[in-house]
Amino acid sequence: SIKSTTVTNVAMIVSLVPVVLIWAGVRRFAEPVSLKLLALVATALAGTALVLFGSASVPTWSLRGDGLAVLALLFFSAQMALAKEARQKVGALEFQAVAWIVAMVVVTPPAVLTGGGLSLPDATAWLWVAALVAVPGSGHLLMNWAHKHVRITVSSMALLGAPPLTMVLAAIFLDEPIKIAQVAGGVIVIAALTGVIRRDLQITARYSTGIG
Template sequence: MNPSRTVIFLLLALGVVAVSFSGIFIKWSSAPAGVLAMHRLWLTAVLMLPWVWRERQELVRLTGGDWVRLCASGLFLSLHFLGWMSSFHYTSVASAMIFLNLTPLFVAWGAKLVFKEKYPARAFGGMGLALIGTALVVGGDFAWGRTALWGDALSFFGALTVAVHMLLGQNLRQRVSSTVYSFVVFVIASLVLAGYNGFADVPLFAYPAKEWGIFILLAVVPTVFGHLLFNWLLKFVKAVTIQMAILGEPVGTVLLAALLLGESVTLSQVVGGLLSIGGIVWFIRAQVTAEAEGARAAA
C-alpha cells in the first residue's frame, strides 16, 4: 500500500531536517572528509544488520545486473561524500550548499534522458522559485580566489555524483527493497572510502572520543533519518522530487547554525528560506497531482 500524499510530505520534511544537521556535524569535526564519510556509512550499515538479516533471501536473489548497478550507486555515493565534504575545507559553507543544490536540475535532465520522464510545466515554476530562494539563503557568502574556487569545484562534483547515485537508486528501488539497497550501497561506498583513505595514508581509527561521537551522530541523524528514508521513498516518488525536497537543507542548516553555532540570520536568508520552502511545496504538489491525473486517465 502506497503512503498518502500527506505522509510523503511529512517524511520528506523529516528527512530534510535530518540531513540539515550534516553541515553542523561536519563543522564540529576536525577529521578528514574521507574518514567522516567512511565511518558515517559503515556505522549505518552495522545499525541496519538486524533488518538486513530478515531480508537475507533477497540478497541471494539479486542478479548480476543488480550487483553492477548497486556497485555503481555505492561508488557514486562515495564520490559525492568525498567531494562535498572536502569542499568545506576550501570554500564557505554557503558556497558548498548552493552548488550542491544544483542536483535537482541534474537529476531532472538525467531522468529525461535515461528514463524519458516528463514533468508538468507548472512544476518547473516551483523548481525555479526554490532555486532563487536557495540562492538568497546562501548567496551572500561566496568567497573568491583559487582555494575557494577549488572548493566550489568539489561541491559541483558532489552534486553531479549524487545525481547519478539517485538515478541509479530510482531504477533499483523498483525491484530491490530499501533495506537491501541501502545496506549494499552503504557497504560498497564505505569500502571505496576506506581504500581511498588507505591510499592517502589517512589514519582510519586513531581519533578521540569526541570525533567518534560525531561519527555516530552522522550515522544516526542525517544518514538513517535522512538518506535511508529517502532511499525508501524512491519506491513511491521520483528521484527529482526527493532532490527538490532536499533544497530545504540550506534553510535548515542556516537555522541550526543560528541556534547551535551562534551564527546570525539575515533578512535575505529569511526571505530566501520562505521562497525555497514555497517552491519545494509547489513542485511536489504539481508532480504528485500530475501523477494522480495520469493514473486516473489510464484507469
C-alpha cells in the same frame, strides 16, 4: 568543500540536484515535466543564487569550496538516478547495505593515505560516528525507500528543504552569520518546494480518480 566554504553554500549547491535530474526523469524514467515544474525549479534556482550572493561577503566563503560542492552535486545526482533504477529490483535495506560496503572499500585507502595512517578513535569520535549513522543514515534510507514510490523529479526537490534548515543550524552551532539575502533566498526555495509538492499531490489525485 565544507572545510573550504560556508556550510550553507554547500547545502544550497548540492540541493540543486533537481535541476540536474530533470533530464534523467524525462529520458530514463519517462516522468512528466510540465512548464509549471520548470518554472518552480527556476524559482528555486533563483533562491539558491540569492543565498550564494548573500554569503559571498562571509569570511568563511571560498570559491574553491563552492567548486568542490558543484562536483559533489554532480556525483550525488548520479547516485540518486542510479539508486532509483536499482530500487526497482532491490529492497531499500539491501541497497543501502551494499552501498555502504562499497563506499567503505572505495574511501578507506585514500583516507588512510591522506590522513597519516589508521588510528583508534576515542569515545567522543565514536559517538559522532554513531550519530552520523543514525541521523543522516536514516535520511538516506528513507530516500532510498521513496525512490520506488515517488517520481525522481519530486523526491529530488524534497532536498531543497535542507538548506534553509542547515543555514539556521550553522548559525546556532558554528556561528555562521545569516544575511538578509540568505533568508530571502531560503524563503523562495521553500515556497518553490511547496509548489512542487502541491503539484505532485494534484497529479496523484487525478490518476487515482482516473482523470488524465
